[in-house]
Amino acid sequence: MADDKASAILAALGGQGNVVEIEPCITRLRCELEDGAKVDEPALKKAGAHGVMQQGTVVQVVVGPEADTIASDIEDLL
Template structure:
C-alpha cells in the first residue's frame, strides 16, 4: 500500500491522471525505464501534464503510450497498480 507522502505514489497518481484515468487504461507494463500503456482513447492523454509530473518523455503511437520514467519505473508501476 502506498503512502500519501511517497513521491513515487504522487507521481503514479499524476501519471494515472495524465493517461486519462483508470477508465482509459487497458494495460500497463513497466519495461526497463519506460511505462508502456495501451489506452482506449489517445486523445485523453495529457503529454504535457505527464512531463510536468516528472516524466522524461512521452511517446505515443496509435493507442500505445510510453512514458519515460527512468529506473524508478517498477516502483511507480506498482503504485499505479495500487491505484487501479
C-alpha cells in the same frame, strides 16, 4: 511522494477508466489505453516524465529507473 507521482501519471493518461494495461520496462511505462486522445503530454512531463512516445492507443512514458515501482504504484490505483 511516489504515490503522488503515480496518481499524477495516471490522471495524465486519462484516469483509471482509460488504462487497459500498464507494463514497466526498466525505464519506461508501456501503456495501452482505451482512448489515446486523452493523453495529456504536458501533464506527464510535469509529473516527471523524461519523454512521451505515442502511437495511437499505445503510449510509452519514459520515467527513468523507477519505472517498476511507479507501475506497481499505478496498478494499486487501478
